[in-house]
Amino acid sequence: MSGSGIQVDRRGPQVSQPTTPARGPEAVAKGRSLLPEADAPTWFAFGFLALLILGAVLADWIPGLAKPNLEVGAFSGPPALTVNQLFGTDALGRSIVSRVLYGARTSLSIALFASAISMSAGIFLGMLAGFYRGVVERLVDLYANTLASLPPVLVILALIAAAGTSVFTITLAMGLLGIGTYARITKGAVISQAGRDYVLAARALGASDVRLLAREILPNLVPTLTAIVPPLMAGLIVTEGSLSFLGYGIPPPAPSWGGMIAGSTDLLNRFPLLIFGPILAIVLTVYSLNTVGDYMARRIDIREGQL
């Protein structure tokens, strides 16, 4: 009883504070939300992503689901109430549901691996740049600015023009391209953390630079990073989709959302239904990732506001 009372008390001012000019009316709409301050779109986003990841991981074990390259029905068949034909069949009679799920596996794993590359290198460089400033910061800035000056698709296409296309090349290229963004954001966060009292206290206690960065500052970067990872992953999924759409992404027999959309455009005036599966998949995925990112960012604002 008293526990919930305290919660209400704490939550009340926290959330409704934004009604005063300090925060702006923006937060008023969000203030109505439930327990973890999640609104309906946020719940939907988390739910959809969970289902998608489950479907992608467990695709092999879903009862009745055909392999993505297997002919299961009529060419360009309409949707029907079986697992494989829920979204219809494509121009080669393959199950669109199956191809969307297996395509999710490819898209998500490319985004995951590329993010892992960008994050590990980007956070490392960003921490050095933000902590030591000077020459390191200049170099990191130069790298970030250089990458920001070019559309990622152009850079990857240029690499493909030289080295040829493969999933490995694309993943590596997207990973290297993402380093700049992570480095820039980490650098900013480190600069804002480095002057705080807890860092000063740790330094006064004789902590080494490595300890300061790894044990004191890094944990405090986690909230900022959790807010930027989902939208950046959405960006990666769109980039990979664009490349596949242009025919330079995942090689054709393997399922990919971009490739499926490109493949069905010729048949669009006869079988417009073909395109719904992959379009729904990519739009909802991007929407969910962006929404989750927005939600995380909101949570940080609240946390920082409490400090």
Added chain:
Amino acid sequence: MRSVRSTYLRAIGMRLLAGVPVFFLVTFAATALSDLMPGSAAQTILGDSATPEQIALLNAQYGYDRPAWERYLGWLGKLLQGDLGKTAYSQQSVAGLLLNRAATTFEIALLAMFVALLIAVPLALFTATRPGGITDTVLRAVSSTLLSIPIFVTVVILGFLFAIVLRWLPATGWMPLAQDPIGNLGFVALPAMCLAVGQTAYFYRVSRSEFVATLQEDFVLVARAKGLPASYILLRHVLRPSLPQVLTVFGLSMTHLLGGSFIVESYFAVPGIGWTVLGAVKDHDIPTVQGILSLTVLVFVLMFIVVDIGYALIDPRVEAT
């Protein structure tokens, strides 16, 4: 007066200075691209059926047998004379080709940008003054949905709608603006519309949050207390101080739009930069790819200078940073 002008010049100078290493880095990387080719560059260009003599000849002709830094110095030397080399197959001048194609791309991009601003800014002004209202809620949902639609989905849907179902606009093709301005409008409409969709949603979001922040400033309260008309406050007290932020987003969007134009141009067969780069990638045409990379970087650097000048024009307090 003199100090203000020198401030401009210093701001521009600093930007140029920051842009120079970026330009060199990108163009050098572009030159080094051919070293990534499996075997040798000529091998990739000519294919498997080429004889060793042919390969050696082509490698020598393009200088692929020399180290990257040597090729780069040569490329820079020619750049000073306005020569970007020749395309791999048709032996056209890359500079001439790009100028021609860039005009098309920029026409579409600028039109998209203009349309997006024209729709987004008034809507944002409207909802920023009525936060939490129905229009605000609806537009928030619409903009976040539009932002989730990748451009390659937009082209398919809008192309289907306007070219196949409604038959209002041609699905593919191009007519240069100089040749037939009216015909050009028909061809430019669909590509520009596709680029504008996401851009409008993006501009709307950014300008709305910017306006909301500005509306909470004390000077707006004072203006209201003075009894100034709402429209006057919006234009003079809200729009103007928010402009630098909107301008930055405008500048940053250029790279984004250029990325989108690859998809749009390839889908609607518009002979712009994006279409050219895709052809060049297919043909392993490194000189063209190199030219396009250099042009893109140049546009980016110039865009930032323009944004900086814009800052200084809007807000006289701006100093070189």
